[in-house]
Amino acid sequence: xxxxxxxxxxxxxxxxxxxxxxxxxxxxxxxxxxxxxxxxxxxxxxxxxxxxxxxxxxxxxxxxxxxxxxxxxxxxxxxxxxxxxxxxxxxxxxxxxxxxxxxxxxxxxxxxxxxxxxxxxxxxxxxxxxxxxxxxxxxxxxxxxxxxxxxxxxxxxx
Ligand code: NI
Numbered sequence: 435x436x437x438x439x440x441x442x443x444x445x446x447x448x449x450x451x452x453x454x455x456x457x458x459x460x461x462x463x464x465x466x467x468x469x470x471x472x473x474x475x476x477x478x479x480x481x482x483x484x485x486x487x488x489x490x491x492x493x494x495x496x497x498x499x500x501x502x503x504x505x506x507x508x509x510x511x512x513x514x515x516x517x518x519x520x521x522x523x524x525x526x527x528x529x530x531x532x533x534x535x536x537x538x539x540x541x542x543x544x545x546x547x548x549x550x551x552x553x554x555x556x557x558x559x560x561x562x563x564x565x566x567x568x569x570x571x572x573x574x575x576x577x578x579x580x581x582x583x584x585x586x587x588x589x590x591x592x
Contacts, residue, residue, distance in 0.1 A: 441490055441491070444488065444489045444490070444491070444501065445488045446487050447485070448485040448514070448515060449482065450483050451481070451482050451519060452481065452483065452522070452523050453523065454479070454530075454535040454540075455473070455475065455477075455478040455479075455522075456469075456535070457474055457524070478522060478524065481563050481564065483537075483562065484562040485510075485559070485560070486560040486561075486562075487548060487558075488556075488557040489501060489506070489551070489555060491554035500553070500554050506553075506554075509548070510548065513548055523535035527543075537563040537567065542559075542575065545572075549573070557572065558572050
């Protein structure tokens with residue numbers, strides 16, 4: 435096997451800080467509180483998110499690299515960090531005007547933004563919301579507008 439046939443995966447880590455509020459405008463305040471609990475706080479709350487992006491590609495025999503990290507960083511900075519860092523996800527990112535900015539949805543939106551990098555194939559986006567929560571997306575799905583939910587007493591949903 436020649437070097438040009440070697441598929442290697444490249445991982446890169448980034449950070450951004452943003453606030454969000456988990457809230458659906460089509461539900462009542464009481465239903466939102468039952469569904470999202472303290473994450474429905476009207477003032478929102480912030481996270482220091484950690485973003486891990488994985489790319490796969492052939493090793494360029496001229497450079498020994500899949501992609502130039504400076505090119506990747508510039509792309510991620512323009513497509514994601516400049517959009518997501520130091521903002522209110524609900525108020526400042528138009529994609530979340532009607533879609534609740536859970537980290538699941540943030541993860542999928544970031545994947546969509548990074549898919550068009552020309553030099554390597556995007557494999558996976560992983561977002562850590564806290565040291566205990568992380569979410570991964572590999573590109574097989576679309577973000578749906580929310581369906582009505584039935585919130586049961588105690589906050590369980592159907
Ligand atoms: Ni949160």
